[in-house]
Amino acid sequence: MRRSPVSLFQYLKSRGFCSSRPNNGDEKLVTAVLFERLPVVLPKINPAIYAFEEFSLRWNNLFRRKFPDEVLSRSEARGKGDYQIEYTPAPRITEADKTNDRKSLQRALDSRLYLLLYGSTYGAPDGKPEWHFPEKVYENEETLRKCAEAALNSVVGDLSDTYFVGNAPMAHMVVQPKEETPDVSPFKRFFFKSQVLGRDEYTVGKCEDYVWVTKDELIEYLPEHTELLEKMIIHIR
Numbered sequence: 001m002r003r004s005p006v007s008l009f010q011y012l013k014s015r016g017f018c019s020s021r022p023n024n025g026d027e028k029l030v031t032a033v034l035f036e037r038l039p040v041v042l043p044k045i046n047p048a049i050y051a052f053e054e055f056s057l058r059w060n061n062l063f064r065r066k067f068p069d070e071v072l073s074r075s076e077a078r079g080k081g082d083y084q085i086e087y088t089p090a091p092r093i094t095e096a097d098k099t100n101d102r103k104s105l106q107r108a109l110d111s112r113l114y115l116l117l118y119g120s121t122y123g124a125p126d127g128k129p130e131w132h133f134p135e136k137v138y139e140n141e142e143t144l145r146k147c148a149e150a151a152l153n154s155v156v157g158d159l160s161d162t163y164f165v166g167n168a169p170m171a172h173m174v175v176q177p178k179e180e181t182p183d184v185s186p187f188k189r190f191f192f193k194s195q196v197l198g199r200d201e202y203t204v205g206k207c208e209d210y211v212w213v214t215k216d217e218l219i220e221y222l223p224e225h226t227e228l229l230e231k232m233i234i235h236i237r
Helices: 009-016 047-063 068-075 095-099 146-156 215-221 223-233
Strands: 029-037 113-119 131-134 135-137 162-163 171-175 187-196 209-213
Touching: 029 146, 047 113, 113 215, 135 146, 146 162, 146 187, 171 223, 209 215, 215 223
Parallel strands: 029 187
Antiparallel strands: 029 113, 029 135, 113 131, 113 209, 162 187, 171 187
């Protein structure tokens, strides 16, 4: 039975973040979305695993059960006919890989890709553009999940081809003000995960630039958040 989303007030109260609904004088809450595209093709097999599977195949063929010739001839005859077609696998390396086009979803097909935006973000000094995930400051949404949906909707538009994984955040962090922004109070940023469904292109807006990057490439853009990113996606291959 699917759980219904809890209200933002109930969630925060249960976690000890606040005892009343947020108001203009309380700590700011921000939701961010890790919008990911799942792998399109299977990753390459590790050489050690490939060697073991090849050894297992040879070992099984060497000691496999012997069947009568009439049984083998029947099995070899199965599947033959005019309906058979030649199968040609799609290339693993695309044009986007060759040109390192990080705005394309048609790259790194055997890896997960994450959407990063370059532009103004909450807490940045003097509105200085930074690389960040799609995000939104909580205002009057019923739940944090609703706030996260609004954040992603403002960037990619229609969410009919997206899937939010769960109603609760996958992680959160407390952001301390920087020296350049002494007037900004500490705030909490909650991270949600959403996935691409059946699309290979999005019109990304509300930013100066954007990229679709792999897990390893994320660190290049957000080196100051390496520890948090590893905790959130370390289990992802």
